[in-house]
Amino acid sequence: MVTPYPSVNVLGTVLEPCSRDPLTGYFRDGHCNTCREDTGSHTVCVIVTAEFLAFSKYVGNDLTTPMPHLQFAGLKPGDSWCLCAARFLQAHDEGCAPLVRLQSTHHDALDIVPLEILELYRAPD
Numbered sequence: 001m002v003t004p005y006p007s008v009n010v011l012g013t014v015l016e017p018c019s020r021d022p023l024t025g026y027f028r029d030g031h032c033n034t035c036r037e038d039t040g041s042h043t044v045c046v047i048v049t050a051e052f053l054a055f056s057k058y059v060g061n062d063l064t065t066p067m068p069h070l071q072f073a074g075l076k077p078g079d080s081w082c083l084c085a086a087r088f089l090q091a092h093d094e095g096c097a098p099l100v101r102l103q104s105t106h107h108d109a110l111d112i113v114p115l116e117i118l119e120l121y122r123a124p125d
Helices: 050-058 085-093 107-111 115-120
Strands: 042-047 080-084
Touching (some): 042 107, 085 107, 085 115, 107 115
Antiparallel strands (some): 042 080
């Protein structure tokens, strides 16, 4: 049985929803919840941009192409999405990281991305 970790954000408060349209999260519950089985750490709630989507596709993770068999319609600029923490850090290193919704970013993202870096991309509340 998969047991989610506590739903706490990087600010130390209750994890807020990231997106229900498109439905996101490791558990597809709209939150960036995580667990031991989530080896990709889908914990950073981002607001994707065209630049980030192009970068992600370039590095091998096409987030724009629909995959109906996975109930995934593809992302477009402006969508919120639970992104893998390592991919976010990679995008930061390459200068194309998207904005982050800190209140919707799981505390476990801090195991990979320092809070100081996440704060650089803080989306307006």
